[in-house]
Amino acid sequence: MARDLDNLYQQLTLTNGEETEVLVEGETLEEASVRAERCMCAQLQTAKYYNKEALFGTMRKIWRLGRKVWFRELNSTFFLIEFEYANDKQKVLREGPWAFDKSLLLMGEIDSKQPISQIQLKHCSFWVRTHNLLPFSARAKKLGYSVGSSFVRVEDVEVDDSGCTWREYMRIRVVVDVTRPLLRGKKICIGGEGTVWTRFTYERLPEYCYHCGKIGHSFKDCTSPDANLEEDDVSKLPYGPWLKANSLGGRSRSGINFGSRSTAGAFPAMVPGLPGNARAYHMAHKPHNDNHRMKLAQHEGIAEMVS
Numbered sequence: 107m108a109r110d111l112d113n114l115y116q117q118l119t120l121t122n123g124e125e126t127e128v129l130v131e132g133e134t135l136e137e138a139s140v141r142a143e144r145c146m147c148a149q150l151q152t153a154k155y156y157n158k159e160a161l162f163g164t165m166r167k168i169w170r171l172g173r174k175v176w177f178r179e180l181n182s183t184f185f186l187i188e189f190e191y192a193n194d195k196q197k198v199l200r201e202g203p204w205a206f207d208k209s210l211l212l213m214g215e216i217d218s219k220q221p222i223s224q225i226q227l228k229h230c231s232f233w234v235r236t237h238n239l240l241p242f243s244a245r246a247k248k249l250g251y252s253v254g255s256s257f258v259r260v261e262d263v264e265v266d267d268s269g270c271t272w273r274e275y276m277r278i279r280v281v282v283d284v285t286r287p288l289l290r291g292k293k294i295c296i297g298g299e300g301t302v303w304t305r306f307t308y309e310r311l312p313e314y315c316y317h318c319g320k321i322g323h324s325f326k327d328c329t330s331p332d333a334n335l336e337e338d339d340v341s342k343l344p345y346g347p348w349l350k351a352n353s354l355g356g357r358s359r360s361g362i363n364f365g366s367r368s369t370a371g372a373f374p375a376m377v378p379g380l381p382g383n384a385r386a387y388h389m390a391h392k393p394h395n396d397n398h399r400m401k402l403a404q405h406e407g408i409a410e411m412v413s
């Protein structure tokens with residue numbers, strides 16, 4: 107609607123009163139730019155009604171910043187988050203993604219010279235686990251960047267002091283374009299000696315669609331023309347809860363984990379459209395010791411407060 111009006115105004119013949127420009131001092135914009143460094147634009151990825159005050163209150167609690175943060179509605183879609191200190195903004199971005207009532211909270215920097223009507227948020231950072239890596243060569247940091255090259259960009263690859271990872275998967279911090287289907291994995295060919303299918307799981311993955319693979323709606327609400335809404339057997343859909351990483355295992359602090367408790371270990375025997383060698387892999391179940399159980403309870407306690 108706003109863009110339609112912008113186009114309309116560009117075609118109008120302006121009156122003298124409209125044509126005369128208003129001069130805004132550069133200093134005014136500089137002040138705005140400084141303030142923008144402490145601010146973010148945000149949008150909840152859902153078409154459903156939600157209580158904005160509940161969202162704001164919940165984010166204040168789970169971010170645990172200890173300093174002030176203000177939420178202001180910019181329009182019906184976007185709102186502004188202003189932090190008292192710019193460091194708090196970086197902390198929130200670093201520890202994301204964040205979700206409210208299973209929906210992703212998209213956040214992005216603000217260009218103080220960009221009109222609100224032109225704001226577009228579509229990128230979000232996730233920790234992605236790459237499974238089925240080879241014992242040695244495919245565990246180096248450099249390979250992590252290669253495997254993540256199909257995402258918008260790779261922000262980090264978690265390795266130990268030796269420059270490798272030795273757990274059953276490698277964690278890579280990547281920027282995901284939420285307007286596109288999630289990547290379920292990637293074929294990698296190392297040294298021209300055969301191709302390996304590396305499957306991905308996403309930490310703290312919010313609700314997404316098992317038909318089209320996009321974040322922002324459930325498979326029951328998919329509007330994709332290819333979606334087979336008559337299919338009620340989730341295991342036959344091309345995406346599923348198996349793309350959510352098990353809630354344990356991440357090194358970074360997690361405020362909430364929306365990985366499904368009941369389905370985190372489930373991986374389908376058959377994945378339509380995936381290479382045949384992807385079908386045999388199963389997400390490993392680790393026995394939980396008391397320490398793990400306590401951490402899990404902490405995660406779930408916070409999740410229930412939100413949902």
Ligand SMILES: [Zn+2]
Nearest residue numbers: 315317318328
């Ligand atoms: Zn969909």
